[in-house]
Amino acid sequence: xxxxxxxxxxxxxxxxxxxxxxxxxxxxxxxxxxxxxxxxxxxxxxxxxxxxxxxxxxxxxxxxxxxxxxxxxxxxxxxxxxxxxxxxxxxxxxxxxxxxxxxxxxxxxxxxxxxxxxxxxxxxxxxxxxxxxxxxxxxxxxxxxxxxxxxxxxxxxxxxxxxxxxxxxxxxxxxxxxxxxxxxxxxxxxxxxxxxxxxxxxxxxxxxxxxxxxxxxxxxxxxxxxxxxxxxxxxxxxxxxxxxxxxxxxxxxxxxxxxxxxxxxxxxxxxxxxxxxxxxxxxxxxxxxxxxxxxxxxxxxxxxxxxxxxxxxxxxxxxxxxxxxxxxxxxxxxxxxxxxxxxxxxxxxxxxxxxxxxxxxxxxxxxxxxxxxxxxxxxxxxxxxxxxxxxxxxxxxxxxxxxxxxxxxxxxxxxxxxxxxxxxxxxxxxxxxxxxxxxxxxxxxxxxxxxxxxxxxxxxxxxxxxxxxxxxxxxxxxxxxxxxxxxxxxxxxxxxxxxxxxxxxxxxxxxxxxxxxxxxxxxxxxxxxxxxxxxxx
Amino acid sequence: xxxxxxxxxxxxxxxxxxxxxxxxxxxxxxxxxxxxxxxxxxxxxxxxxxxxxxxxxxxxxxxxxxxxxxxxxxxxxxxxxxxxxxxxxxxxxxxxxxxxxxxxxxxxxxxxxxxxxxxxxxxxxxxxxxxxxxxxxxxxxxxxxxxxxxxxxxxxxxxxxxxxxxxxxxxxxxxxxxxxxxxxxxxxxxxxxxxxxxxxxxxxxxxxxxxxxxxxxxxxxxxxxxxxxxxxxxxxxxxxxxxxxxxxxxxxxxxxxxxxxxxxxxxxxxxxxxxxxxxxxxxxxxxxxxxxxxxxxxxxxxxxxxxxxxxxxxxxxxxxxxxxxxxxxxxxxxxxxxxxxxxxxxxxxxxxxxxxxxxxxxxx
Numbered sequence: 044x045x046x047x048x049x050x051x052x053x054x055x056x057x058x059x060x061x062x063x064x065x066x067x068x069x070x071x072x073x074x075x076x077x078x079x080x081x082x083x084x085x086x087x088x089x090x091x092x093x094x095x096x097x098x099x100x101x102x103x104x105x106x107x108x109x110x111x112x113x114x115x116x117x118x119x120x121x122x123x124x125x126x127x128x129x130x131x132x133x134x135x136x137x138x139x140x141x142x143x144x145x146x147x148x149x150x151x152x153x154x155x156x157x158x159x160x161x162x163x164x165x166x167x168x169x170x171x172x173x174x175x176x177x178x179x180x181x182x183x184x185x186x187x188x189x190x191x192x193x194x195x196x197x198x199x200x201x202x203x204x205x206x207x208x209x210x211x212x213x214x215x216x217x218x219x220x221x222x223x224x225x226x227x228x229x230x231x232x233x234x235x236x237x238x239x240x241x242x243x244x245x246x247x248x249x250x251x252x253x254x255x256x257x258x259x260x261x262x263x264x265x266x267x268x269x270x271x272x273x274x275x276x277x278x279x280x281x282x283x284x285x286x287x288x289x290x291x292x293x294x295x296x297x298x299x300x301x302x303x304x305x306x307x308x309x310x311x312x313x314x315x316x317x318x319x320x321x322x323x324x325x326x327x328x329x330x331x332x333x334x335x336x337x338x339x340x341x342x343x344x345x346x347x348x349x350x351x352x353x354x355x356x357x358x359x360x361x362x363x364x365x366x367x368x369x370x371x372x373x374x375x376x377x378x379x380x381x382x383x384x385x386x387x388x389x390x391x392x393x394x395x396x397x398x399x400x401x402x403x404x405x406x407x408x409x410x411x412x413x414x415x416x417x418x419x420x421x422x423x424x425x426x427x428x429x430x431x432x433x434x435x436x437x438x439x440x441x442x443x444x445x446x447x448x449x450x451x452x453x454x455x456x457x458x459x460x461x462x463x464x465x466x467x468x469x470x471x472x473x474x475x476x477x478x479x480x481x482x483x484x485x486x487x488x489x490x491x492x493x494x495x496x497x498x499x500x501x502x503x504x505x506x507x508x509x510x511x512x513x514x515x516x517x518x519x520x521x522x523x524x525x526x527x528x529x530x531x532x533x534x535x536x537x538x539x540x541x542x543x544x545x546x547x548x549x550x551x552x553x554x555x556x557x558x559x560x561x562x563x564x565x566x567x568x569x570x571x572x573x574x575x576x577x578x579x580x
Numbered sequence: 581x582x583x584x585x586x587x588x589x590x591x592x593x594x595x596x597x598x599x600x601x602x603x604x605x606x607x608x609x610x611x612x613x614x615x616x617x618x619x620x621x622x623x624x625x626x627x628x629x630x631x632x633x634x635x636x637x638x639x640x641x642x643x644x645x646x647x648x649x650x651x652x653x654x655x656x657x658x659x660x661x662x663x664x665x666x667x668x669x670x671x672x673x674x675x676x677x678x679x680x681x682x683x684x685x686x687x688x689x690x691x692x693x694x695x696x697x698x699x700x701x702x703x704x705x706x707x708x709x710x711x712x713x714x715x716x717x718x719x720x721x722x723x724x725x726x727x728x729x730x731x732x733x734x735x736x737x738x739x740x741x742x743x744x745x746x747x748x749x750x751x752x753x754x755x756x757x758x759x760x761x762x763x764x765x766x767x768x769x770x771x772x773x774x775x776x777x778x779x780x781x782x783x784x785x786x787x788x789x790x791x792x793x794x795x796x797x798x799x800x801x802x803x804x805x806x807x808x809x810x811x812x813x814x815x816x817x818x819x820x821x822x823x824x825x826x827x828x829x830x831x832x833x834x835x836x837x838x839x840x841x842x843x844x845x846x847x848x849x850x851x852x853x854x855x856x857x858x859x860x861x862x863x864x865x866x867x868x869x870x871x872x873x874x875x876x877x878x879x880x881x882x883x884x885x886x887x888x889x890x891x892x893x894x895x896x897x898x899x900x901x902x903x904x905x906x907x908x909x910x911x912x913x914x915x916x917x918x919x920x921x922x923x924x925x926x927x928x929x930x931x932x933x934x935x936x937x938x939x940x941x942x943x944x
Binding site: 468471474476477478479480481482484488492493 | 634635636659660661662663665666667669671673674675676677686687689732733736
């Protein structure tokens with residue numbers, strides 16, 4: 044593209060160019076700025092900051108936590124996925140729902156639940172008189188994160204199991220392998236890609252998590268970053284910690300891509316040929332029910348019961364409606380504009396990606412996903428350092444918080460808009476052009492009405508995600524601005540469990556809406572898939 | 581030139597600077613009230629030519645003039661919405677969120693809302709779809725959708741209407757009927773149209789004039805009769821239907837061919853490739869001694885005519901006769917030319933083309 048042509052494109056298509064520049068700039072500039080600022084420190088100071096035993100311990104803790112949570116989520120998600128796809132268990136639909144429902148319990152709410160259940164002042168001690176040793180530190184963090192993130196792995200493994208061609212297993216059996224050998228040598232290897240993509244989501248959540256590790260007082264990069272920021276505010280060291288966390292995230296992304304490439308070579312092209320014959324569980328059925336019930340009890344029942352218990356405890360003294368209302372309004376006033384902004388930014392990005400597929404547009408979408416994968420604390424810190432250095436008047440404003448939410452959660456908005464755009468083929472816009480509409484007019488009169496549903500879903504996703512967001516809010520909220528998530532965290536942090544309950548309950552309500560939306564969409568997409576499948580046949 | 585409605589001159593389109601041109605130096609004119617067809621195999625550049633005329637692609641070189649106004653040139657690019665050109669897409673591109681009436685009224689932007697609706701109703705009436713105003717396009721049959729698309733393109737009363745393979749999504753029976761209806765409709769209203777198609781029968785029956793395109797260039801322009809009877813190149817001869825090719829020695833207006841001495845449509849000399857359509861040959865009993873003898877290999881009875889495959893001197897020829905000329909496979913017959921043969925342009929004819937019948941254009 045010649046400079047003259049590029050300039051003309053910018054002038055005539057400003058309404059596409061401007062949002063894309065904002066997306067790419069908004070995500071990349073603060074991160075680069077953070078790197079530049081860190082590198083400005085004296086080389087030996089920098090050396091001292093990076094190479095210290097504390098960092099090594101933080102690295103060990105962070106990686107150890109990620110590994111522990113991966114093991115924990117696998118132990119829960121894998122049997123659950125197998126039970127709901129490959130067995131003759133009844134009520135598989137209900138079990139599947141229970142496998143997704145924990146998404147309604149954010150990690151920090153789960154951490155609050157575990158903390159307030161155990162210990163000598165916990166619910167268990169109060170209600171049943173059982174003093175269970177207080178769950179915190181590594182164990183507490185692993186359990187809280189495993190219980191709240193296993194649905195990501197469950198959904199991916201479930202899809203992978205459903206996609207397996209039963210003919211492969213039958214071939215292995217006819218070649219003389221027993222059921223267990225077949226499982227180990229044919230089924231497991233094919234689950235690799237599904238396991239990796241689910242595991243990646245879990246891993247990114249653990250690296251980005253702040254709520255759980257801070258409540259459980261387990262020192263990972265995120266927690267150290269927070270302590271550094273609040274306690275001493277050593278900007279250079281905080282920046283170094285953020286950069287190390289970023290490097291770790293990038294390493295995970297690269298590792299996943301590497302492993303996936305190796306695995307995809309082995310995958311056959313066939314889709315779902317037919318459903319496989321379900322395994323008869325016989326008497327083992329009860330073990331299956333017990334497992335599913337146990338998981339549901341721990342991940343959904345326990346939070347509901349605990350929060351309910353503390354609510355009644357609090358209600359005796361009167362619920363502070365005023366403060367709750369103020370927090371709710373704070374959450375909404377930041378989340379709603381963020382959702383609209385994210386959808387507005389995602390629309391041109393998705394449009395470019397669908398209509399003008401090229402290396403450039405793919406790169407823009409990658410940047411949007413990078414904003415999502417970046418640990419929120421590191422992203423927020425980068426934004427702080429950047430605004431203080433470049434646009435100080437924006438520091439501690441609601442506008443900055445809204446922008447940060449929008450840039451971070453935009454990736455959630457791209458998906459629904461993308462799939463809606465596939466329903467509006469480019470010919471329609473061309474037809475409108477030939478009937479006298481300008482490019483923007485054709486888009487507004489034809490494409491926009493067709494993607495309206497997708498846009499609404501995007502707005503809802505970002506809104507609900509932003510409602511339960513904690514770390515970005517923590518660093519970027521204006522002074523005196525307290526959202527629902529911050530309410531749960533700060534009361535739980537001070538072991539004021541009853542006071543935290545109404546906030547946790549409200550958060551769980553919004554999160555449940557998020558899960559509901561997810562399920563409705565999932566069902567709609569499978570319905571579309573089967574419908575198109577039957578017409579094709 | 582000044583009378584033509586659309587004039588395309590030296591149109592060239594390259595999608596990348598170092599890529600070969602998709603359309604190369606294409607020129608043609610369309611007169612007022614004329615139906616023009618661009619015929620060619622897929623990938624020949626016919627749709628790209630159409631999209632340059634509509635304004636969806638920018639020409640790399642050349643000009644497009646509409647009623648004397650240059651809409652596409654070295655320094656001009658008039659956007660599609662300002663060209664006043666209607667377009668009917670292969671997949672119709674009906675707006676799924678609008679009713680049939682709203683679809684048709686979409687392009688009518690002058691006058692009050694009531695006047696717009698009236699115009700749309702008129703257009704729907706014209707294509708015989710009155711009564712379907714409030715349906716959604718997805719609840720109509722393929723033929724009905726096709727007519728809505730046509731009504732939508734006609735409603736703003738454009739100067740020119742472009743049709744991009746508009747009949748290819750209809751089944752065979754419906755296709756022929758719709759084709760005749762649309763042609764009648766355009767002729768009644770004195771509309772000019774450019775049709776793009778890969779179906780030679782469609783181009784021959786629909787258009788007043790047609791251009792045969794290959795590899796981004798136009799091989800020949802003319803009336804359907806002229807192009808069919810007097811193909812200029814081997815490609816045109818083959819693409820418009822089956823023909824018999826013969827390597828011959830020409831001298832003046834006659835040539836010595838494997839089927840004996842045959843008169844030619846024009847003067848030529850030296851070694852040439854000539855073409856004779858199957859219907860320009862006939863069969864006679866061997867005792868007539870009117871031409872070289874051959875053996876009937878196969879016959880296909882088609883009611884009012886019969887197609888014979890006849891082997892003669894190592895080559896196979898196709899002969900169309902009326903159904904009263906009846907032979908059985910194995911019979912010895914005389915092959916007799918009934919019309920002058922056409923000399924094909926030498927430079928576009930490969931050296932190694934065998935003498936005899938060409939394959940079915942549908943399978944080329």
